[in-house]
Amino acid sequence: MSKLEIIKTRTTKYIIRQIGLDMFTFNEAFRRIRGEMKYKMFECYVCNKDFKDDDKISLIITDKGNKVVCHGCGVEIKKELEDEE
DSSP: OOOOOOOOOOOOOOOEEEEEEEEEEOSHHHHHHHTTSSSOOOBOTTTOOBOOTTOEEEEEEETTEEEEEEHHHHHHHHHHHHHHO
């Protein structure tokens, strides 16, 4: 008997309205504050890289809520937003 699979993929489009580059530093206090929340913000929303202690975290404001990104993704997003203006 073969296994049947159903695979669904959902694509969500986010419109980035603003970015705060390097707004937070990932550390024990950040983990303690965010640890109980549903969206913990422990990884980059764009590239999924896990944050390590002392990493700078950027905040993006989208039409579907705030998300956090790593410094590298934040720099790229900021440049794209500036290029659009």
